[in-house]
Each structure stands twice: as structure tokens, then as C-alpha cells.
Amino acid sequence: MARFSSKVAFITGASRGIGKAIAERFAVEGAKVAIVSNSVEELNAVEQQFINEGYEILPLLADVSDSSQIERAVELTVSQWGRIDILANNAGIAWEEEFLDITDSNWRKMLDVNLNGMFYTAQRVSRQMVKQGGGTIINMSSTNGIVGEKNYAHYNASKGGIVLLTKTMALELGARNIRVNAVCPGYIQTPMSEAIDSAEFIEEYIRNKIPLGKVGTPADVAGAFAFLASDDAAFITGTTIVVDGGQLAF
Structure with missing residues (x-):
């Protein structure tokens, strides 16, 4: 398929895991x-891979928690291609930490990337x-933005904020044709999840929480992004x- 042959996609957190799969899709x-x-290292590796595969890409080094860096990345994209048709606002971080142990600096770091960075990127684009x-x-x-999970208070708060940010943006931007x-x-196996969870934890999680009996892949999520960006989702x-493989159906 070539549904996006005339489109420019701007993808954050695109050098590994789900973001890379979205960029590839x-x-x-x-x-x-x-x-x-x-x-830099991950960006260089993805750049070389995509060039080898014949894709038209623009690698951009930027920290989403710094609005000035995002503004520059948007400017460079528009300078290169004249427009941005699709934003895949993906960059994020996660780690386990008990609520009572979360430091102020860790709370701020999580929200700076996951929520503030989401806002900066969405607004500039x-x-x-x-x-x-x-x-x-x-x-x-x-799914942590819809239901709670122990040891992820800062992550859950950031992801819940994204759900309401999305709804409000839709209300304000619909009249602008956006x-x-x-x-x-839900549970997607990525380098980030593998750094947090043991194989035993994953097996138990699948057995007790995922009706489809398997974890998701980055490609599963990339398909949802492609659908939402396509004309099939025009309304x-x-x-x-x-x-999530049915996890929230419980």
C-alpha cells in the first residue's frame, strides 16, 4: 500500500521500540x-537502516522535554518538506517506583518527558x-492512562493526562481540520519493557491478564497509528x- 505517499510524518521517540515500528510503517x-x-547512536543506526531500505527520512536530534528543541525540529522538517501531515507523538519513558518512594525529581522527570513533551510537540506541530x-x-x-497499576503513579498520571489532553485538543482543533x-x-514487548520485567513476570502476566494469550508487538501498535492517520479514520x-489483547475486558 502507498496510502501516505504524499504525506510527511513527524515521529518522536522514533529510534527504537514502538516509535521505530511506527516510523517504519x-x-x-x-x-x-x-x-x-x-x-545520537540510535538515531544514526535507524538513519542508516532506513536509507538502506530506500525510505525518504530526516533524522532529528531533539529532547521532547525542551520546547526549543522541538520547535527547531519542526522548523527543520517544514524547511525540508514544506509541511507536516501526521504527528505520531510517541516519545516516553517508564520505570517502576513505589508511590511513597517517588522523589520530586523523578516525578518531574516523568511528567517532563511524557506529558510536557507531548504538549510541546503537539502544540508546535x-x-x-x-x-x-x-x-x-x-x-x-x-492502558495505564485508563486504569491504575501499582508502582507506576508518576507514569499513570502522565498517561492519564494524555487522554484528556487528546480530547481537549480534538475539541479545539476540529474546526481547523485537525x-x-x-x-x-497494553503490554507491548519492547526494549523498555524488557529492561523492567523478568521473563517469569511476563509469563504470569500473559496467563492472568491477557485473553489473547500473548504480549503485543510494536508492529501491533504501529498498525493502530497507521489506521488513525489514514482516510479510513476520517470521521x-x-x-x-x-x-491490549483484551486486557481491559476483565
């Missing part, structure tokens, strides 16, 4: 892809979309799509 379907990452007459934004939330939705993955805005 849009590139495979013909989009020009701006790949945003805060890791939205301003460009208004200028060009529209676009579509997909924010990365989580659709805004969120994706809420969908202000909602969340849950990608």
Missing part, C-alpha cells in the same frame, strides 16, 4: 518520515498544521484506541 506506506530521537490547512495527530497514551486521537497500548477524532 509510515515509511513502508510511502510517507516522508522525520525521525526524532534524543539518542498543530501550529504548522493550522497554517497548511489541517492534519492528523496521534498521541501515545497507555483530527486528534490517542492510542493506549474519528477525540477518542482512544486500546491495543
Whole structure:
């Protein structure tokens, strides 16, 4: 398919895991892809891979928690390709920490990346979309933004904030021809999840919490992003799509 052959996609956290899978999905379907990452090494590796595969990409080094860096990345993208049609607002961090032990600095770090960074990126890209007459934004939330989970108070708070940010953006931007939705993955096996959870934990989690009997993959989430960015979702805005193997059906 080449659904996005005339489109420019701006993807944060795009150098590994789910973000990389999203970037690959849009590139495979013909989009020009701006790949945003805060890791030079990972960005260089993805750049080389995508060039080898014949994709049209723009690698951008930026920390989403710094609004000036995001503004510069947006400017460079528009300078290169003239527009941004799709925002995959994906960058995020996570770690386990008991509520009573969360330090002020760790609380701020989590929200600076996961919520503030989501706002900075969405706002700066939205301003460009208004200028060009529209676009579509997909924010990365989580099932942790819908239900609670122990030892993730800061992460849960950030992801819950994204759900309401998405709805409010959709209300304000719909008249500007900008659709805004969120994706809420459940347990997706990524380098970040593997750094947190043991194999034994994952097996027990699947057995007790996931009706489909398996964890998700980054490609599963990338498919939801591609759908929401496509014309098949032309009348969908202000909602969340849950990608969790049935976990929240319990």
C-alpha cells in the first residue's frame, strides 16, 4: 500500500521500540518520515537502516522535554518538506517506583518527558498544521492512562493526562481540520519493557491478564497509528484506541 505517499510524518521517540515500528510503517506506506530521537547512536543506526531500505527520512536530534528543541525540529522538517501531515507523538519513558518512594525529581522527570513533551510537540506541530490547512495527530497514551497499576503513579498520571489532553485538543482543533486521537497500548514487548520485567513476570502476566494469550508487538501498535492517520479514520477524532489483547475486558 502507498496510502501516505504524499504525506510527511513527524515521529518522536522514533529510534527504537514502538516509535521505530511506527516510523517504519509510515515509511513502508510511502510517507516522508522525520525521525526524532534524543539518542545520537540510535538515531544514526535507524538513519542508516532506513536509507538502506530506500525510505525518504530526516533524522532529528531533539529532547521532547525542551520546547526549543522541538520547535527547531519542526522548523527543520517544514524547511525540508514544506509541511507536516501526521504527528505520531510517541516519545516516553517508564520505570517502576513505589508511590511513597517517588522523589520530586523523578516525578518531574516523568511528567517532563511524557506529558510536557507531548504538549510541546503537539502544540508546535498543530501550529504548522493550522497554517497548511489541517492534519492528523496521534498521541501515545497507555492502558495505564485508563486504569491504575501499582508502582507506576508518576507514569499513570502522565498517561492519564494524555487522554484528556487528546480530547481537549480534538475539541479545539476540529474546526481547523485537525483530527486528534490517542492510542493506549497494553503490554507491548519492547526494549523498555524488557529492561523492567523478568521473563517469569511476563509469563504470569500473559496467563492472568491477557485473553489473547500473548504480549503485543510494536508492529501491533504501529498498525493502530497507521489506521488513525489514514482516510479510513476520517470521521474519528477525540477518542482512544486500546491495543491490549483484551486486557481491559476483565
